[in-house]
Amino acid sequence: MKFSFKNDYSEGCHSKILEALLRxxxxxxxxxxxxxxxxxxxxxxKEKLKNQDAAIYFVSGGTQANLIVISSVLKPYQCVIAASTGHILNNETGAIEATGHKILSIETEDGKLKPSDIQLVLDNHKNIPHQVMPKLVYISNSTELGTIYSKEEVKNLSRYCLENNLYLFMDGARLGHALTSEMNDLTLEDLSQLTDIFYLGGTKNGALIGEAIIINNQTLQEDFAFNIKQKGALLAKGRLLGIQFLELMNNDLYFDLANHANQQAMKIKNALLKRGVQFLSDTYTNQIFPILDQKLIDILSEKFDFYIWKNINSQSSAIRLITSWNTSDKAVDDFVEIINNHL
Amino acid sequence: MKFSFKNDYSEGCHSKILEALLRxxxxxxxxxxxxxxxxxxxxxxKEKLKNQDAAIYFVSGGTQANLIVISSVLKPYQCVIAASTGHILNNETGAIEATGHKILSIETEDGKLKPSDIQLVLDNHKNIPHQVMPKLVYISNSTELGTIYSKEEVKNLSRYCLENNLYLFMDGARLGHALTSEMNDLTLEDLSQLTDIFYLGGTKNGALIGEAIIINNQTLQEDFAFNIKQKGALLAKGRLLGIQFLELMNNDLYFDLANHANQQAMKIKNALLKRGVQFLSDTYTNQIFPILDQKLIDILSEKFDFYIWKNINSQSSAIRLITSWNTSDKAVDDFVEIINNHL
Amino acid sequence: MKFSFKNDYSEGCHSKILEALLRxxxxxxxxxxxxxxxxxxxxxxKEKLKNQDAAIYFVSGGTQANLIVISSVLKPYQCVIAASTGHILNNETGAIEATGHKILSIETEDGKLKPSDIQLVLDNHKNIPHQVMPKLVYISNSTELGTIYSKEEVKNLSRYCLENNLYLFMDGARLGHALTSEMNDLTLEDLSQLTDIFYLGGTKNGALIGEAIIINNQTLQEDFAFNIKQKGALLAKGRLLGIQFLELMNNDLYFDLANHANQQAMKIKNALLKRGVQFLSDTYTNQIFPILDQKLIDILSEKFDFYIWKNINSQSSAIRLITSWNTSDKAVDDFVEIINNHL
Amino acid sequence: MKFSFKNDYSEGCHSKILEALLRxxxxxxxxxxxxxxxxxxxxxxKEKLKNQDAAIYFVSGGTQANLIVISSVLKPYQCVIAASTGHILNNETGAIEATGHKILSIETEDGKLKPSDIQLVLDNHKNIPHQVMPKLVYISNSTELGTIYSKEEVKNLSRYCLENNLYLFMDGARLGHALTSEMNDLTLEDLSQLTDIFYLGGTKNGALIGEAIIINNQTLQEDFAFNIKQKGALLAKGRLLGIQFLELMNNDLYFDLANHANQQAMKIKNALLKRGVQFLSDTYTNQIFPILDQKLIDILSEKFDFYIWKNINSQSSAIRLITSWNTSDKAVDDFVEIINNHL
Known part of the structure; x- marks a missing residue:
């Protein structure tokens, strides 16, 4: 049985969650x-957000969170702006468009949006009423490329959105990994002040299912529960979500788990860096994209599962390695050992 | 702490499921x-269905199952026919209409549709193209009133739908309770032959979440997975659904749990019948609707939670009692004791 | 060639419109x-409305007006309340549901809604968030049964809607006929004060196409043009609509045409009343529903086209006669002559 | 009053249409x-198509035609492939997405799609069921850049679509101009054999409103009328569309009008070519995009209205000139005279 670095949702959940479910x-x-x-x-x-006025709702997964949030805050003629790597653009079977809303795609280098990117879109959408109206800026943190936003960057986006009457929505499927990255300077409190809505992803960080949607903008809070029910996302046994987030929040287990995943990735990254390996993007979270020779990829593939992410040339490719809340030292050590033996 | 007869999803899940999740x-x-x-x-x-050609998909809950099935088999101008008590009509926040489809409502006495009911609808929808086209017949078994369909009744509906080019879809949120009712003569095998699609409800029968959608009509199977993903219902950790249904199907735990719920309800029903109590509908599943004096309702309310279902007159109301896979003998005995003491 | 009393859109348009198009x-x-x-x-x-703050948009037809208005003012979980005879319920191929919104149907005697009808719906929609939220009251004037609302009735509805945070929307496909009925006491000015939105129907009153949507509630005016474009209703040659409404509004041609239609219907109605004929509903607009013996219906059918509206018993039916802006005296006289000869 | 070269729908309609409406x-x-x-x-x-099995429907405009066709042939998870210049992408307020379908955009040089473009999209959409399923190829002829497809090109697309189980849909808002271009070798008969659906645009070619949707693929014909009604596009007075297309088809008026527009554009184009002017794209229809010095643009703007299409550098821009069925020789001559005087 190979060990899988394909994603961070291949195992069950943290044992404390199972214990609580049992209890x-x-x-x-x-x-x-x-x-x-x-x-x-x-x-x-709310305590961690230092925001008693936030409204919080639990749903099962990321696509569900994205489609409910977006369809409930936009009017029919309003649309989303997202980086071309955004999960909603190419990994959710058109879930957003299925609710009636266009997504405008912006090419970026690192999966992150800047105000100047958005300004270009606004400049090109002035032919009223023949074009959709850009209204919601969708960003992911950490991004689909493993990169993260700095506090300064989110502040700039937040200010820009406010000035331009746009909503700022952060997809936090891997927010734990972003906030525990060694390069991070953002806090939950910051996000509660700087975004209109964001969510805390549980599925990719040790829960069985579950994302906690946090609505900071009070004008968007009204009647939100109707949307959750209408989209089939309101679990009869909501306790399943409640118990999980209660355990994850207790003693900051959520952040410990994400931190663990990040550190396991960094161990591999550092071992590769030492051997001079290049990376597709410079990441400090639980996703790394080393560029390896095909021979080495073949050798690693005998013991490990992972995705070939991008062909670089005829002899080498970038692979994607994702570590999780449950990635063992042994798996990491075994991987590093092969690296060290062959590079 | 009062014991609740309000619904069949107030507890967690059967211990075998938790054990399997842990294991x-x-x-x-x-x-x-x-x-x-x-x-x-x-x-x-599939073995239980005796139908290797069925396609099976697991989703989290009933509203989700309903909206995915209906939106994926209907063309934009086609609509649903349902009994006015149907769950999709008044308990799902317009989830079906939100996918673009009208539901035509039929008044019934017992929550069950007959071919003659449907024929009336078809007769009134001949003004092409100014009216929606009826295409899918939605029935619930057991119904929202606790009643069940006989094999003969489903056969008649099935034949009628085939003759009239309609789909027959059975909401099985409480199918376990229907199939283990003492009055039942239907089998899973029958349903796989007689319906186009139905589902096996787990949420109301001992699972944490989960409904198993079974597509018998092969022309409706194609590409179904896209719909599940697009509606945000495809769990990253699908194992959570798989493990639960594996446990529920093993040794027919699913039917044992439903049978338990039914029997607990029947104990209460029989105790009430002995005292001459009337019922709103004649049910043999885990939902009963006895008509009680307000005084007795008040007394029962001190120790039990339940819904007042319908005011009958100034002095009496029908209440709804729902038992579950986990309703204890003690709770039933305590309830019956009060009945016996006061009637 | 038989003369048709089937509807009020079987001829072209008033000659002044064609002249203006040519000019x-x-x-x-x-x-x-x-x-x-x-x-x-x-x-x-706006002058006729005595409301400079109204926003006005022209679209092609009634179904288009209804679906654009309703889909643009409702949030996804909000729904419409309408009389069961409402055009949107059974004559528009599910156009409203296709935009995602449920319509709650109320049985009425005369096609008109009263506050007490609506109150019942509100009372039955308190199970938040499991039910749709009633938000828009849809009324037609004249109704699909030819009846009209009095000023008092619209005032009551308006007040009720205001108190209950509901929108009041009047389908005015035959508003001209309502406002020129001998029983009418409403004015355009009243409607601009009492409704959130209404429209002036041109298609059924002498235009080739065209309804003028009038948005009185200023919070609903914002960005409305986007909705028109998105639904494919924004004509490149908007002049076609502009020229028509300019002619219809000039010297109140619009009201003269509707008045003509009403008077032609009243001539027939009075002739029938003199002979003791009963009517399905007591109307004073261009729709009448006399109950006639099948023999007489057969005789009339030799020279006239009309719809059999409802079978009353084995020997008689109610027929629907609709007169138009262009119904000639000769057609009316011929019809009356047959009546007089056979009754 | 300036003469406008802004578009081909600024005048009314051909006099024969008005005469027929009057008659x-x-x-x-x-x-x-x-x-x-x-x-x-x-x-x-159908005679002109040499295809008695085609189904034909008239609607009011291009956006309406596009959204009805696309929403009625696609399943919820299927999407459209279009050139990035496609009208549906950026000029219809998200009308397609509002019906639930994503549009995948392809960058092209000349506004035309090739099989190799589409193949790339298919290659990138193999992650089932996490991505939308490409199903309909949308092409415009003439394109939004004024270019046209050759018979060979459409044949290649048609074969490719057939092989890959895709629908081929041609937006023919300016099909008359394409088919009468001096470079054209396609016929209506070809299009009826090579596309699944296309439409003949009237609005931009001498009608007041109107596009004729032609459904060649018989599996897509069934029940199409329901879609037209549901989207609010079924005119009560369908005669308005029928009379117009009857006149346009009679004696090939439709093609004469388009030919006139093309020739007027070619006169200007040739005058500009003689003076060495460059063009943004090499077109032979009624849209031309000459690149002119800002000074000359200013001079022309004194007497003519047109759009600045694209800034080329600080001193020059491409402008868009559109001629119509009604563009007079005088307007063209005046324009050319200024050109000749200043270049």
Whole structure:
């Protein structure tokens, strides 16, 4: 059995979550998110946000979070601006368009949007009413390329959006990894002040399912629960989401797990750097994209699963390695050993 | 703490499911439903259906199952026919209409549709192209009123739908309870032959989440997975659904749990019948609707939670009692004791 | 060739419209509704509304007007309340649901909604967030049964909607006929004060195509043009709509045409009343529904086209007769003569 | 008053259309496209197509035609492939996405798609079911850049689409101009054999409104009328569309008008070529894009309206000139005179 570095959702969940599910299994709770675990988890999250006025909703996964958020805040003629690498553009089977909204794509080097990128889009959308109206800026942190936003960058985007009457929405499927990266200077509190909506991803960080949508802009909070129900995302046993986030938030388990994933990736990255390996992008989270010789890729493939991300030339490719909350030292060490033996 | 008869999803899940989640927690599995548990669970279900050509997909809940099935089989101008009590009509925040499709509502006595009901609708929809085209017949088994369909009734509907070029879709959120009712003569095999699509509800029968959509009509199977992904219903950790259905199908745990729920309800029903209590509808599943005096309702309310379903007159109301896979003998006995003491 | 009383759109348009089209045919105008005719027509309409703050948009037909208005003012989880006879419910191929919104249907005697009808719906929609949120009240004037609303009735609805945070939208496909009915006491000015949106129907009152949507509620005016374009309703040669409404508004031609239609219907109605004929509903506009013996229906059918509206018993049916802006005295006289000869 | 070269829909319609509207104004006709003019026009078009099995529907405009065709042939998870200059991408307010479908954009030099362009898209959409499924190829002829497809090019696309299970749909808003271009070798008969659906644009070629949608693929014909009605595009007075297309088809008026527009554009083009002017694209239809010095643009702007299309450098820009069915010799001569005087 090969060890997989293909993604961060190939294992189950952190043992504390299973223990809590077991511990609370037989008590009767109100359905649809009104259980006491969900309520407590929301209180905990608000404390970390230092924002009692945030509204918090739990849903099952990232695509679901993205489509519910976007379809509920936009009017029919309004659209989304996203980096071309954005998950909503090419990895969600047109889920956003299926709710009626166009996504305008911007090419970037590192998967991150800048105000100047957005300005170009606005400049090209002035033929009213013949074009869609750009209204929501979608960013991912960490991005689909493993990169992260600095506080300064999010501040600039936030200011720009405010000035231009745009919403700023952060896809946080891997927000834990972003916020625990060694290069990070953002906090949850910052995000609660700087974005209109963002979410804390659980699925890719040790939960079975679950993303916590956090609505900071109060004008967007009203009636949000209707949208969750209408899209089929309101779990009868909301306790399943509540219990998980309660455990993840307790004692910052959420951040410990993400930090673990990042560190395992950094160990591999550093081993590769020492041997002079180049990377497709310079990342400090749990996704790394080393460019390796095909021979070495073949050797690694005997013991490990991972994606070939991009062909560089006839002899080498960038591969994508993703570590998780549960990636063991042994897996990392074995991988590094092969590297060291062959480079 | 009162015991709740409000619904069948107030507790967690059957202990075997938690044990299996624990047992398999750390093995790495393919994502998005390609894990080995999901594959095994599908094999088991197909065996029970005696239909190797069925296509099976797991999703999280009933509203999600309903909206995905309906939106993926209908063309934009086609609509649904449902009993006015149908869950999709008044309990899903317009989820079906949100995908673009009208639901035509038919008043019934017992929550069940008959061919003659549908014929009336077809007769009234002949003004082409100014009216929607009826195309899918939605039935629930057991119904939202706790009643069930007989084999003869489903056969008649099936034949009628075939003759009239309609799809027959059965909402099986409580299918376990229907199939284990003492009055039932339907089997999973029958349903696989008589319906185009139906689903096996897990959420209301001992799972944390999960409904198994079974597509019998092969022309409707093609590309179905795209719809699940597009609606945000494809879990990254599909193992969560696979493991649950594997446990539920093993040794027919699914039917044992439903049977338990039914029997607990029947105990209460029989106790009430002995005292001459009338019921809003004559049910043999885990939902009963006794008509009680307000005084007795008040007394019961001190120890039990349940819904007042319908005011009958100034002094009495029908209440709804729902038992579950986990309703204890003690809860039932305590309830019956109060009944016996006061009637 | 039989004369048709089937509808009010079987002829072309009033000659003044054709003359204006001819007169202005070769001048170059801005496209998409920015032509000078559209601008002038809007000025004229605002004068008649005595409301300079109204926003006015021209579209081609009634279904188009209905779907654009409703889809642009509702949020995804909000729905429409309408009388069961409402045109949007059963005569528009699910156009409203196709934009994602449910319509809640209310049975009425005369096609008109009352606050008490709506209150019942609101009372039954308190299970948040599991039900759609009623938000827009759709009424037709004249109704699909030929009846009209009094000023008092619209005032009551308007007040009720305001108190309950609902929008009031009047389908005015036959508004001309309503406002020129002998029983009418409403004015355009009233409607501009009492409704959030209404429209002035041209198609059924002497135009080739065209409905003038009038948005009184200023919060609903913003960006409305985007919706028109997105739904494919923004004509490149908006002049076609502008010229028509300019002619119809000039010297109140619009009202003269509707009045003519009403009077022709009343002539037939009065002739029938004299002979003791009963009617399905008591109407004073261009739609009448006399209940006639099948024999007489057969005789009339030799010279006239009309719809059999409803079977009353084995020997008699209600027929629907619709007169138009262009119904000649001769046609009416011929019809009345047959009546007089056979009753 | 300046003469406008901004577009081909700034005047009314050809006088024969107005004469026919006048001539037939008072006869009573069936509504919703069942009038005798529509029926006759369809017969005439089928003759020209040499395809009796085509299904033909008239709608008001191009955006309407595009959104109805695309939304009625695609399943929810299927998408469109279009050149980045395609009208549906940036000039229709997201009308296609509003029906739930993504458009994949391809950069081209001349606004025309090639099989190799499409192959790249297919190659990049193999991650089933996480990506939309490309299903319909949208091409415009003439294109938004004024270029046209050769018979060989359409044949290649048609074969490629057939082999890859894709639909081929041609936006023919300016099809008349394409088919009468001096470089054209396509016929209506060819298009009826080579495309699944295309339309004949009337609005930009001498009609008041109107596009004739021609469905060649018989599997796509079924129930199409429902879609037209549901999108609000079925005119009560369908005669308005029928009469126009009857006149346009009679004696090939449609092609004469387009030819006139092309020739007027070619006169200007040739005058500019003689003076050595460069063009943004090499066109032989009624759209030309000469690159002119800002000084000359200013001089021309005193007497003519046109769009500045693209800034080339600080001193020169490409302008867009569009001629129409009604562009007079005088307008062309005046324009050419200024050119000759200043170059």
């Amino acid at each position: 609370n299994n037989t008590d009767q709770q109100a359905g649809y998110g009104d259980d006491e675990y969900s309520l407590k988890a929301k209180i905990l999250i | 398999n927690n750390t093995d790495q599995q393919a994502g998005y439903g390609d894990d080995e548990y999901s594959l095994k669970a599908k094999i088991l279900i | 202005n045919n070769t001048d170059q105008q801005a496209g998409y509704g920015d032509d000078e005719y559209s601008l002038k027509a809007k000025i004229l309409i | 037939n104004n008072t006869d009573q006709q069936a509504g919703y496209g069942d009038d005798e003019y529509s029926l006759k026009a369809k017969i005439l078009i």
